[in-house]
Amino acid sequence: MRKGLLWAPLALFALLVGFIVFGLVRPADHVIPSKMIGQPVPGFALPAALPGKPGLDSAALADGKPRLLNVFASWCLPCAAEAPVLMALKDKGVTIDAIAIRDRPDDLAAFLARWGDPFARIGADHDSRVQMAFGSSGVPESFVIDGRGIIRHQHVGPIREEDVPAILAALDGAR
Amino acid sequence: MIAEAGLAALWLAAALAALQLVLGLSALRKAGVAPGAGDGAGKASRQPFSTPFLPSAVEARAGPAIGGPSTTLGRNGRGGGHAGPSTALGMGGDEGSQAGPLTALGIDGGGGAGAGPSAAFGADGDGQTSGAAALGAAIRPLAIVQGLLALFAFACLIALFVRSDMSVKLVVENSHSMKPMLYKWAGAWGNHEGSMLMWVTILAVAGALVGVVERRLREPTLIATLAAQAAIALGFYAFLLFASNPFARLNPAPADGMGLNPLLQDPGLAFHPPTLYLGYVGLSVAFSFAVGALVTRDVGGDFARAMRPWVLAAWIMLTIGITAGSYWAYYELGWGGWWFWDPVENASLMPWLAATALLHSVTVLATRQGLRTWTVMLAVVAFSMSMIGTFLVRSGILTSVHAFAVDPRRGSFILALLILYIGGALALFALRAPTIREGTPFDPVSREGALVGNNLLLSAILGVVLVGTLYPLGVEAVNGEKLSVGPPYFNAAAGPLALILVALMAAGPLLRWRRDELGALARRIALPALLSVATLGAVLLVSPIGVLPLLGLALATGVGAASLAPLWKRNLRRTPLFTWGMVIAHLGIAVSLFGMASESAFTxxxxxxxxxxxxxxxxxxxxxxxxxxxxxxxxxxxxxxxxxxxxxxxxxxxxxxxxxxxxxxxxxxxxxxxxxxxxxxxxxxxxxxxxxxxxxxxxxxxxxVTLIWGGGGLIALGGALSLLGRLRRERTAHDRRAYL
Amino acid sequence: MRALVLALLLVPAAPALADSRMAAAAYADTQLADPAQEAKATALMHTIRCLVCQGQSIADSDADMAGDMRALIRRRIAAGEEPEAIRRWLIERYGDWVSYAPSTKPVNWPLWAAPLLLVAAGVLIARRRFRRRR
Missing domain, CATH: 2.60.98 (Tick-borne Encephalitis virus Glycoprotein; domain 1)
Structure with a gap:
């Protein structure tokens, strides 16, 4: 019994090493995925972020068509980086709605004028309230939402060229 | 040129560390005590070098063996032919006397003073052991030169930063010519490579210091200790040279550097990492002592008394480092928090908890010859926690505000070192611990009983912090789920244990060694207890606050009073310094606890x-x-x-x-x-x-709120007084023996 | 407290230049009028993990999103919601990760049992060192 006990520290250390090896092998991943995938869009109604473009509410996200919901802001650099890809998606016929986080109309208008405007509607989320209701943890993020208003897929970070097929597949799957 | 000189010094230091390890191992093998020499041989010659050191104490003290690397190496050449077995046979005659000197010295507190290698072996005379002796004698100077070389390399790095030499990659990445001088200086360790160099420098210098000052350990144990220290250093030299070269050049050199992270541009950086590292790495000496004592089966009072000043010194540095770091975060992060239970903070707390436990168990071992196995275990754990802590900080495995981004190659390298050192030490422990004889059992109501309680609770808190810190990683490894363990867990799980520990701390110093009576204790502690109850009532009357802060305030006042009780009715000028140290350190705990409770309740x-x-x-x-x-x-x-x-x-x-x-x-x-x-x-x-x-x-x-860090300062001060008291008493005991 | 130490590289990386230019949300840095409600809100904020900076609670973070989360908590507390209900709402969206207080789900039983098990194991080991008192 006592002899066995003397080996216990080594055994515990081996366990610890196991965890550490796992930590080293696991890809560095600081993404906190939303737990809302597979659930209906939370109820919300956001005012228009820009004059002349409609705002966004949960009813508009359940109109029978799958769509991309982009969470972005004019003050976010990666959002500018993904703008061309969003334009390309729009040209492929994808409906893109957006939620602008903590943004001012002037800044937003300048951003869209400079980088392009792929959005059908933009809701203004001044205090990230709706962003949090979606379980989104930053900008930019995109959600694929099916025609019944169910959240199907989440993409964290800017959508790059190589992400497009996955996004399109998710949109297809949401049909 | 400076960068090349630094790199050359580092290579040379690494080579010397390798030599130190090889010499140490072969000296031990010749003496028949190395693990590889087989247990039979080891048992037959348990104390090959120990016999005749008393007569030589005076000259050993006057002239230690540092001067003689060349002569001893020469002797090595002549005596090298003697094989291990003959040594073992030659020493067989000592068997009968081996228990004598050990216990005698153990009791009078002097230890193996003056077992200067050449003197001891000179007295051996017959040439049988001269091979081992010469090897052993060379190991001290080697350790010293290695330490100096590492120090030189580190000085080179600082010089590069101070001169803003933009042809060096590390300087470019972490400095800027416009930066104030203090931060150029401190920038040398405000990055991965530089801090690793500082780590290994302290490690090597600590080994050198052991070589210079350590006179009470038996020679084989000292050799094993220095070999262990060299083995640790060797791994980290390799890590620096192969995976984190701080002296790498950049060609072409850019016009200026990228600057130092502004959050680090604070006097705190000049002060906090060095003290913390001194503490972390100072514990390596305790680790090496433990490994050395396990190898030579020499776990006893001498070992404890030899280790104690090192543990104390490292612990003082850790206390200062943690206290300073806490205050730094408090004013720098700008939200008024002073402790966040962040993984990186926990990484510094765990070695401190282990060192605190070790400090107390080493006292039991030195005074009462008890807790031998446990003390060795703690010495291994304390430095292991330092290494794991450093690794976790560096690897980015746990999400922390403070984590470095480090590439996996480096992570795997350090992990391999951890497995080698910690795994090796723990395996050695499991193999050798059964041969450690434990002393007589304790009486539960006694000073040593309280110290066992202290160790139990400190270890439990350490376990809680370790489990809580790594639990998210473990869960993710098992089922992929991400979760967080933060202040609510640590406060709920470690808080009550800490409060019980503090209460025990009030009682412990009021208990006698060996055996005491509960009734007597109750009389001694009645007044402080009353004070606690009065505080409790007073606070409840004034305002309702949380349970933990309430208990904290109540305990703090009582324990503060109780911690002064050992001075009661004593002649304060004749009270030994280490008693003062204990009183002040314990008072510091109470003061700090009061500050924490008050901050959390009344902010x-x-x-x-x-x-x-x-x-x-x-x-x-x-x-x-x-x-x-x-x-x-x-x-x-x-x-x-x-x-x-x-x-x-x-x-x-x-x-x-x-x-x-x-x-x-x-x-x-x-x-x-x-x-x-x-x-x-x-x-x-x-x-x-x-x-x-x-x-x-x-x-x-x-x-x-200032009492939190004021208390920390008192704890460190108490440790310093204690250290001074121990060293002074040792000196007195040593002088007395020298004049006999 | 290697707090800050050596690193902190993660923190300033993003927010420095990519901050919203809008003023912080109403309740992000404004206290509730009722001290009891504010105390509840503050206690909860100290146990909710910041999604952006990840190493801090939202009560200690300068990130905009942490401010919005503080505002959300104060707003809901002011509306009479219980702190634990708000915690559940956040966990439904972000998972257990967002709460620094480990749940009482079976996966956390070993964690909560740890202090008791450690003390029990310690007592068992230490008991051998003691002689029975008569």
Whole structure:
């Protein structure tokens, strides 16, 4: 019994090493995925972020068509980086709605004028309230939402060229 | 040139460490005590070198063996042919006497003073062991030269930073010619490679110091200790040279550097990492002693007394490092928090907990010959925690505000070292621990009983912190789920254990060694207990607060009184320094606990959006917000708010918190402004401004918060007095013996 | 407290230049009028993990999103919601990760049992060192 006990520290250390090896092998991943995938869009109604473009509410996200919901802001650099890809998606016929986080109309208008405007509607989320209701943890993020208003897929970070097929597949799957 | 010189010194130091390890191993093998020499041989010759050291004490002290590397190496050449078995046979005759000197010295407290290698072996005379002796004699000078070389390499790195030598990659990445001198200097260790070099430098210097001053250990144990120290150093030299070369050049050299992270541009950086590292790495000596003692089966009072000053010194540094780090985070992060249970903080707390336990168990071993196995275990654990802590900080495995981004190759390298050293030491422990004889059992109500309780609780807290820190990683490994373990867990799980520990701390020093009576204890502790109850009642009457802070306040007053009790009715001038040290350190714990409880229970917070001219009330102060002005510093620009705080009718105090902007690299930081008073701190922070001309202000009144760090200072001071007292008593004992 | 130490590289990396220019949300840095409600809100904020900076609670973070989360908590507390209900709402969206207080789900039983098990194991080991008192 006592002899066995003397080996216990080594055994515990081996366990610890196991965890550490796992930590080293696991890809560095600081993404906190939303737990809302597979659930209906939370109820919300956001005012228009820009004059002349409609705002966004949960009813508009359940109109029978799958769509991309982009969470972005004019003050976010990666959002500018993904703008061309969003334009390309729009040209492929994808409906893109957006939620602008903590943004001012002037800044937003300048951003869209400079980088392009792929959005059908933009809701203004001044205090990230709706962003949090979606379980989104930053900008930019995109959600694929099916025609019944169910959240199907989440993409964290800017959508790059190589992400497009996955996004399109998710949109297809949401049909 | 400086970079090349530093790199060359590092290579040379590594080579010497390798030589030190090889020499140590072969000396031990010749003496028949190395693990590889087989247990039979080892048992037959348990104390090959120990016999005749008393007569030589005087000359050994006057002239240690440092002077003689060449002669001893020469002797090595002549005596090298003697094989291990003959040594073992030759020493067989000592068997009968081996118990004698050990226990005798164990009791009079002097240890193996003056077992200077050449003297001891010279007295052996017959040439049988001269091979082992010569090898052993060379190991001290080797350790010393290796330490000096590492120190030289580190000095080279600092010189490169001070000169802003932009042809060196590390300087480019972490410095800037416009940076104030203090941060150029400190920038040398404000990065991965530099801090690793500092780590290995301290390791090597600690080994050198052992070589210079350690005179009480038996020679084989000392050789094994220095070999272990060299083995650790060797791994980290390799890590530096192959995976983290701090001296790598950049060609072509850029015009200027990228700057140091502004959050690190603080006097705290000059001070905090070095003290913490001294503590972390100082524990390596305890680790090496433990390994050495296991190898030579020499776990006893001598070992404990030899180890104690090293543990104390490392522990003092850890205490200072943690205390300073806590205060640094408190004023730098700008939200008034002083401890976040962040993985990196836990990584510094765990070695401290282990070292604190070790400090107490080593006392039991030195005084009562008990807890041998346990003390060796703790010595291994303490430094293991330091290494794991350093590794976790570096690897980025756990999400922390403070983590380095480190590439996996480096992570795997350090992990391999950890497995080698910690795994090796734990395996050696499991193999050798059964041969350690334990002393007689203790009486539960006795000083040693209380110290066992202390060790039990400290270890449990250490376990809780370790489990809590690694649990998210473990869960993710098992089922992929991400979760967080934070303050609510640590407070709930470790808080009560800590309070019980503090209560026990009040009783422990009032107990006699060997055996005491509960009734007598109750009489001695009655007054402090009464004080605790009175505090409890008083606080309850004044305001309702949380359970933990309430118990904390009540305990703190009682324990503070009880911690002074050992001085009661004593002649204070004749009270030994180490008793003073214990009293002051324990008082420091009570003081710190009072500060923590008071801060958590009575802090007043005020968050406002204010216009210039507005007045805000927080705690006993009313603070007038005068306005915000732009100012420029040496390498930053800032918005500086002026606030005038007034308490009752006292003199006004001006506070100037800043929101700083650093261009290299572009970063914003908040510089809080703090007014310190006897009964607390007023802490103000300037936040963002809005379009209407209002500014976000954060203000806190934190009653007695300074006691948290004041208590930490007292703990360190107590440790220092204790260390001084031990060293002085040793000196006296040594001199007395020398004149006999 | 290697707090800050050596690193902090993660913190300033993003927010420095990519901050919203809008003023913080109403309750982000403004206290609730009722001290009891504010105390509840503050206690909860100290146990909710910041999604952006990840190493801090939202009560200690300068990130905009942390401010919005503080505002959300104060708003809901002001509306009479219980702190634990708000915690559940956040966990439904972000998972257990967002709460610094480990849940009482079976996966956390070993964690909560750890202090008791450690003390029990310690007592068992230490008991051998003691002689029975008569």
């Amino acid at each position: 007043k917070e005020k968050l406002v959006a204010a216009r210039p001219g507005d007045t805000v009330a927080v705690g006993p102060y009313s603070v007038r917000f005068v306005g915000v002005d732009p100012i420029a510093g040496p390498n930053w620009t800032a918005l500086e708010a002026t606030m005038v705080a007034r308490r009752d009718n006292g003199a006004p105090v001006t506070l100037k918190p800043q929101a700083r902007f650093f261009p290299n690299p572009p970063t914003e930081t908040n510089e809080s402004a703090i007014a310190t008073r006897l009964d607390g701190q007023l802490y103000v922070v300037l936040g963002k401004g809005d379009d209407d001309g209002r500014w976000q202000l954060r203000l806190w009144w934190k009653p007695f």
